[in-house]
Amino acid sequence: MLENEKKSLQDVSPKSIEEVQEQTTIGTPTADFLNEIQQENARSAEDTEEKKRHEIPMLNYDSLDLETLERELKKLIDTEKITSIKPHVEAIKRAFDNRYAQLVEEKRAEFLSQEDAEDKDFSFSLPIRDSFYKIYQQYKQLKGQHQKQLEGELKANLERKQEIINEIKNLISLGKDDVAWDTNTLLRKFLDLKKKWYEIGAVPREYYNDIWNNFNHHTDNFFDYLSLTRNYQENDFKQNLEKKNKLIEKAKALLQESDVQKAFRELQLLHKVWKEETGPVEKEYREKLWEQFSAITKEIHDKRQAFLKRLEASFVDNKHKKLGIISQIEEINQQKRSSHSEYQKAIAKVNELREEFQKIGRVPQEESDAIWQRFIEAIRTFSKQKNYFYKENKKTQNENIAKRQELIDIANEHKDSSDWEMVTPLIQKIQEDWKQIGAIPRKLSNAMWEEFRAACNHYFDRLHKERKHQHKQENADIEHKKVLLDQLKAFMLSGNKDEDIKTLENLQEKWNSLGKLPERLRVLDTRFNKIMSAIYKKLNFDKKQIELIKYNNKLEHLPEGEDSLAREEIFVRKKIDDIRKDILQLENNLQFFTNIDQNHPLMKEALKSIDEQRESLALWEEKLKELRLREKKEEKEAENAVQE
Numbered sequence: 001m002l003e004n005e006k007k008s009l010q011d012v013s014p015k016s017i018e019e020v021q022e023q024t025t026i027g028t029p030t031a032d033f034l035n036e037i038q039q040e041n042a043r044s045a046e047d048t049e050e051k052k053r054h055e056i057p058m059l060n061y062d063s064l065d066l067e068t069l070e071r072e073l074k075k076l077i078d079t080e081k082i083t084s085i086k087p088h089v090e091a092i093k094r095a096f097d098n099r100y101a102q103l104v105e106e107k108r109a110e111f112l113s114q115e116d117a118e119d120k121d122f123s124f125s126l127p128i129r130d131s132f133y134k135i136y137q138q139y140k141q142l143k144g145q146h147q148k149q150l151e152g153e154l155k156a157n158l159e160r161k162q163e164i165i166n167e168i169k170n171l172i173s174l175g176k177d178d179v180a181w182d183t184n185t186l187l188r189k190f191l192d193l194k195k196k197w198y199e200i201g202a203v204p205r206e207y208y209n210d211i212w213n214n215f216n217h218h219t220d221n222f223f224d225y226l227s228l229t230r231n232y233q234e235n236d237f238k239q240n241l242e243k244k245n246k247l248i249e250k251a252k253a254l255l256q257e258s259d260v261q262k263a264f265r266e267l268q269l270l271h272k273v274w275k276e277e278t279g280p281v282e283k284e285y286r287e288k289l290w291e292q293f294s295a296i297t298k299e300i301h302d303k304r305q306a307f308l309k310r311l312e313a314s315f316v317d318n319k320h321k322k323l324g325i326i327s328q329i330e331e332i333n334q335q336k337r338s339s340h341s342e343y344q345k346a347i348a349k350v351n352e353l354r355e356e357f358q359k360i361g362r363v364p365q366e367e368s369d370a371i372w373q374r375f376i377e378a379i380r381t382f383s384k385q386k387n388y389f390y391k392e393n394k395k396t397q398n399e400n401i402a403k404r405q406e407l408i409d410i411a412n413e414h415k416d417s418s419d420w421e422m423v424t425p426l427i428q429k430i431q432e433d434w435k436q437i438g439a440i441p442r443k444l445s446n447a448m449w450e451e452f453r454a455a456c457n458h459y460f461d462r463l464h465k466e467r468k469h470q471h472k473q474e475n476a477d478i479e480h481k482k483v484l485l486d487q488l489k490a491f492m493l494s495g496n497k498d499e500d501i502k503t504l505e506n507l508q509e510k511w512n513s514l515g516k517l518p519e520r521l522r523v524l525d526t527r528f529n530k531i532m533s534a535i536y537k538k539l540n541f542d543k544k545q546i547e548l549i550k551y552n553n554k555l556e557h558l559p560e561g562e563d564s565l566a567r568e569e570i571f572v573r574k575k576i577d578d579i580r581k582d583i584l585q586l587e588n589n590l591q592f593f594t595n596i597d598q599n600h601p602l603m604k605e606a607l608k609s610i611d612e613q614r615e616s617l618a619l620w621e622e623k624l625k626e627l628r629l630r631e632k633k634e635e636k637e638a639e640n641a642v643q644e
Contacts, residue, residue, distance in 0.1 A: 056084060061095035062358055066103075069096045070132045077135065082142045089139055096132055101376065102354075109383045151204075158203040161211055164193050168218045172225050190222055198277070212275060220280065236279055243278045244289050251296040260300075260307040267300050312364070319363040322371055325353050329378040333385060340439065343389055350382055400438045404448050407434055411455035420463060427459055477514040481524055484511050488531050497539055504535060508550070544619055551623050565631050572624050579617045586610045 056076075061069060073092050076085045107124045171186050171193075203211055247270050254270075257263035274293065281289065329350055337343050363371055407430045417423045434452060439445070488507055493500050517524055529550070536546045586609055 056080060056088060058088060058091065061091050062098070064095065064099075066096060066099055066126070066128050066132070069099070070128060070135065073132065073135050073139070077139050077142065082139070082146050085139075086143075089136070093136060098372075100126075100129060102379075105380060105383055109387050154202060154204045157201045158207055158211065160200050161197060161203060161215070164197050164200075165211075165215055165218055167193055168215075168222055171222060194219075216280075223280075237282050240279045241281045241285060241289075244274065244281060244293070247274050247278070248289065248292050248296065251293060251300070254300055255296065260304050263300055264304045267297060271297070315362055315364045318361050319367060319371065321360050322357055322363060322375070325357045325360075326371070326375050326378050329353055329375075329382060333378065333381045337385075337389065340393065343386060346382070347386065350379070354379065396438060397440045400440045401444060401448070403437050404434065404440065404452070407437075408448060408452045408455065411452055411459070415455045415459040416462075417459070418462075418466070420466065423459065424463060427456055431456060474515075474518065478517065478521060478524075481511060481514050481517065481528075484514075485524060485528050485531075488528060488535075491535060493535070493538060500535075500539060504532065505549070508532065544615075544622065547619055548622055548626060552626060565627065565634065569624070569627055569631070572620060572627060576617065576620050576624065579613055579620060583610060583613045583617065586613065 059072065061072070064072070069092050073089065073096075076088055076092075103126075104124055108122050111122050111124075168190065171190055174186070197215065202208075251267060251270055254263040254266055257266070280286070332346055332350060335346070337346060357375060362368070410430050411427065414423045414426060440448070484507060491503070491507075511528060532550075533543075533546050536549070541549070586606060590603075590606055590610075
């Protein structure tokens with residue numbers, strides 16, 4: 001009967017292994033929290049260096065610059081196990097790519113702000129990107145080499161462990177078929193095989209549970225067969241009981257660990273030891289011990305799940321924060337800006353939001369890429385708007401610079417001019433024009449303004465100095481004219497007409513030489529002319545003669561210059577033309593009085609106006625003759641001067 005039972009156990013197939021798991025050394029963890037630990041241990045079993053691994057601190061790589069990120073990557077590859085650094089390497093690569101992408105956007109914006117820059121011509125790269133990815137490729141190569149080597153080792157370990165299981169199965173056949181294999185010999189052979197089993201490393205994770213369950217199953221079969229080795233088995237049960245109780249105590253201690261993730265990692269190791277390094281116990285203890293260990297496991301698992309939920313909640317909260325920042329940037333992109341100050345405020349705000357975005361922690365993994373792409377797109381859109389504005393603004397500024405330079409050239413050209421009547425309105429006009437020109441870069445604005453203001457101030461300082469001098473001279477001339485007016489009032493005819501005319505001409509010449517009087521004192525000119533005319537009448541000069549005398553005095557005191565007589569001739573000719581037109585108009589008007597008597601008041605008034613205009617025409621024609629004589633005289637004097 002016993003032999004039949006042993007045979008049935010020996011022939012258990014892989015498909016029915018779940019049916020015999022209840023007879024194995026550790027029982028079957030069917031709950032989710034136990035399955036999770038079992039799967040984690042199966043995964044970590046592939047890493048033969050895991051027991052030697054230490055905790056590598058995860059830095060805030062997003063806050064580091066490109067050079068520091070490259071150094072950190074090189075340091076990890078050179079000093080740490082290749083199997084320990086994957087999360088750190090990926091975090092460094094992600095931070096490097098993000099930082100480099102931001103730098104490229106900044107350089108693109110700087111490039112497009114230049115005049116005549118086109119986006120299709122933009123090109124930018126840094127040597128550090130090539131050197132960084134060279135180190136990253138080194139990591140991938142080392143990782144690939146390690147993975148290839150590990151796969152070979154795991155496969156070889158699986159084959160060796162399967163061979164040991166077969167040898168344990170064969171021990172029972174040897175004990176039954178060969179008397180040379182006594183109980184002690186079989187036991188020593190089994191212990192030797194068991195030692196070799198534990199010395200063999202990990203197997204591929206997909207075979208992890210099956211190979212352990214199969215091994216434990218055939219171990220139980222062997223001990224069942226060796227009923228005469230009960231003392232050894234009891235001693236082994238006793239030692240295993242002590243080991244499992246210690247594992248339970250260690251698990252209880254983990255309930256007090258504040259670092260939930262650390263407690264879970266330690267619990268995984270305890271489960272590994274429970275399963276891989278401790279044998280069976282008496283059946284009466286098996287269920288009880290496992291229930292205690294599982295209960296503690298569940299409690300730690302529940303704490304971890306609560307922690308992960310809180311962590312996931314923080315990821316969700318971070319997601320909403322980042323989406324809120326992106327929405328603010330997108331809202332800024334929708335706003336209309338038309339000035340440098342408005343864009344400066346927007347740039348400061350976007351930079352502030354970008355820094356805030358980067359300080360926020362992780363988001364749910366499945367949404368991370370989409371959120372990042374939306375963020376980059378919002379930043380890129382703002383950069384394009386900013387670049388377009390400053391590109392167009394630069395064109396406008398260049399036009400404004402040219403306009404201001406033109407006004408500076410005008411100011412410099414006329415700042416030393418003494419043609420006050422012409423230049424003063426011109427300088428005043430360009431000052432007003434300056435105010436109407438738009439903004440230019442500040443570094444040029446101050447310099448150009450200082451040059452323009454200096455030229456204008458130079459001119460007006462000279463003008464004010466001249467006016468002050470003119471005002472002083474004008475006051476002296478006024479006093480002198482008052483003296484001349486008093487002399488003219490006191491003038492008495494001597495009876496010698498020639499002498500009297502000479503005296504009057506001398507007074508007239510002195511009066512004319514003193515220049516024009518201010519508007520408020522033009523009454524002095526009127527008084528002087530009236531007195532002068534009255535005296536000439538006493539000397540039997542008619543009105544025409546008196547006017548010609550005055551006109552000749554005027555010609556004597558015209559401003560020096562080649563065009564003074566020419567301008568005067570233009571004026572006189574225009575005056576003659578105007579009088580002729582007036583006469584013609586008056587004569588045409590007489591045609592309306594054909595049936596009116598010559599003595600009619602309207603007719604008399606019209607005829608009187610025509611006579612006055614003809615008299616005036618004759619006077620101006622005489623003035624033109626005097627002007628021509630004056631011109632001929634000056635031409636002759638000029639010819640004589642050339643001949644000399």
